[in-house]
Amino acid sequence: MAFTPHGKHLIAGDWIATVDTFSSSPAHGPVHEFSIGTPALVARACEAAEAAFWEYGYSSRQARAAFLNAIADEIDARGVQITEIGTQESGLPAARLEGERGRTVGQLRLFADHIEKGDYLDRRYDAAQPERQPAPRQAITMVQRPIGPVAVFGASNFPLAFSVAGGDTAAALAAGCPVVVKGHSAHPGTGEIVAEAIHAAIERCGLHQGVFSLIQGGDRAVGQAVVQHPLIKAVGFTGSLAGGRALFDLCAARPEPIPFFGELGSVNPMFVLPAAIAARAENLGKGWAQSLTMGAGQFCTNPGIAVVIDGDGADRFVQSAAEALQGIAAQTMLTDGIAQAFCAGRDHFKADNAARAVHVADSEGRNAAPALFETTVQEFLANPSLHEEVFGPLGLVVRAASQAEMVSLAKGLAGQLTITLQLEDDDFDAAQALMPVIERKAGRILANGFPTGVEVVDSMVHGGPYPASTNFGATSVGTLSIRRFLRPVAYQNLSAALMPQDAAV
Numbered sequence: 001m002a003f004t005p006h007g008k009h010l011i012a013g014d015w016i017a018t019v020d021t022f023s024s025s026p027a028h029g030p031v032h033e034f035s036i037g038t039p040a041l042v043a044r045a046c047e048a049a050e051a052a053f054w055e056y057g058y059s060s061r062q063a064r065a066a067f068l069n070a071i072a073d074e075i076d077a078r079g080v081q082i083t084e085i086g087t088q089e090s091g092l093p094a095a096r097l098e099g100e101r102g103r104t105v106g107q108l109r110l111f112a113d114h115i116e117k118g119d120y121l122d123r124r125y126d127a128a129q130p131e132r133q134p135a136p137r138q139a140i141t142m143v144q145r146p147i148g149p150v151a152v153f154g155a156s157n158f159p160l161a162f163s164v165a166g167g168d169t170a171a172a173l174a175a176g177c178p179v180v181v182k183g184h185s186a187h188p189g190t191g192e193i194v195a196e197a198i199h200a201a202i203e204r205c206g207l208h209q210g211v212f213s214l215i216q217g218g219d220r221a222v223g224q225a226v227v228q229h230p231l232i233k234a235v236g237f238t239g240s241l242a243g244g245r246a247l248f249d250l251c252a253a254r255p256e257p258i259p260f261f262g263e264l265g266s267v268n269p270m271f272v273l274p275a276a277i278a279a280r281a282e283n284l285g286k287g288w289a290q291s292l293t294m295g296a297g298q299f300c301t302n303p304g305i306a307v308v309i310d311g312d313g314a315d316r317f318v319q320s321a322a323e324a325l326q327g328i329a330a331q332t333m334l335t336d337g338i339a340q341a342f343c344a345g346r347d348h349f350k351a352d353n354a355a356r357a358v359h360v361a362d363s364e365g366r367n368a369a370p371a372l373f374e375t376t377v378q379e380f381l382a383n384p385s386l387h388e389e390v391f392g393p394l395g396l397v398v399r400a401a402s403q404a405e406m407v408s409l410a411k412g413l414a415g416q417l418t419i420t421l422q423l424e425d426d427d428f429d430a431a432q433a434l435m436p437v438i439e440r441k442a443g444r445i446l447a448n449g450f451p452t453g454v455e456v457v458d459s460m461v462h463g464g465p466y467p468a469s470t471n472f473g474a475t476s477v478g479t480l481s482i483r484r485f486l487r488p489v490a491y492q493n494l495s496a497a498l499m500p501q502d503a504a505v
Contacts, residue, residue: 012048013209027091037218048210049149049178074197091332146176148233154184155238168236273427277313285320291450296331297393345390415465
């Protein structure tokens with residue numbers, strides 16, 4: 001049976017409507033009305049989350065693991081309906097939504113397994129040394145503890161994996177932190193049905209209803225109210241640099257500053273080293289074009305820049321990429337606003353004398369056609385606007401006169417989520433010269449692949465130096481992301497009866 005949204009907020013177990021509403025803007029299918037969030041609802045949700053923390057924050061790892069698995073079960077039970085409304089709202093194909101749902105439930109179950117093992121607690125113990133001179137030492141135990149209620153902002157480009165029950169929510173709930181989600185207006189129906197799944201899991205597990213709330217829509221005042229509420233102890237965000245930086249500044253300006261874990265964007269440069277471009281320029285150009293346009297280029301790991309040594313190999317690479325892009329039709333973007341922003345960014349490149357158009361196709365309405373430009377290292381370094389992410393299927397080839405210029409360009413880059421090396425055995429020296437630079441610039445370094453696609457595993461780092469993210473020591477994907485919502489507490493000379501259960505070594 002098709003899912004018809006009721007358009008209400010979920011606040012601590014209650015579905016609440018507000019007077020003011022907004023209309024969804026689906027790529028296809030019916031338009032639905034949704035209640036608009038208010039600061040008063042934010043306050044109610046945060047107060048309920050704080051009340052829930054006194055139970056949920058001190059619950060067993062086994063109970064939290066059962067809750068995460070229950071959420072996964074409830075999402076899967078609604079799979080057909082989620083795919084239907086998700087494709088309508090986002091314009092993404094059904095296969096993409098089904099794959100993203102698999103990733104979403106997979107990371108919930110991954111965190112369930114992770115916390116049951118207990119390794120994330122980083123427990124440490126130093127035994128007492130009562131006979132030590134000149135002063136005895138008392139026993140000290142250290143363990144990671146949950147920080148309190150966490151706010152999560154849904155992302156536009158991942159209606160499931162980075163939204164209501166996405167990675168930030170999964171990590172926070174695993175840590176023992178109640179969550180208040182500010183839903184994204186690009187896919188409110190998808191957010192609502194996922195919230196229904198979480199609500200069902202809460203009731204199934206008998207948890208405090210304040211452990212999760214969803215606030216739909218709302219203007220900037222709602223987002224500001226979420227990050228500034230004194231009971232919120234951290235914020236998870238995936239979105240634009242401008243929006244994320246504004247929220248980051250608000251978090252820092254609070255009477256009690258709190259961490260803002262923002263993933264803000266990246267151009268994900270790919271360095272094609274000399275032997276690699278000589279051996280496989282055509283294949284690399286084609287592969288890069290395919291990665292560049294995957295999902296209409298609406299991935300945070302979209303490889304927007306390719307750096308090549310000027311010459312015959314570069315010519316073959318550019319020609320191959322252009323031919324591949326010419327064969328790729330316009331694709332539906334997530335929202336009308338994103339499509340308009342893409343066209344504005346593309347037109348900026350067209351008007352910039354430092355960038356030469358290689359292939360630019362017309363885009364209409366919510367559809368985006370790919371675009372390809374090229375420039376030199378000198379022009380790139382002299383024009384900071386060429387460094388900025390254009391969210392969508394736009395690529396820039398930067399021609400370097402030498403390997404030394406490649407290194408200069410790498411040093412001039414801002415922080416990135418990923419940097420890719422395309423190399424052969426004969427490129428070892430060139431790669432070795434780049435490595436000290438690029439490992440300071442990115443959270444993930446790849447060889448002979450393309451960065452689109454992020455594995456949800458223990459070893460993944462999805463973050464990087466600013467502006468890729470606001471905290472270079474954190475990741476928003478993988479089990480290490482749980483550490484964002486924990487803090488170490490040392491217990492000195494306390495009996496085991498007074499310490500948390502998880503402190504037992």
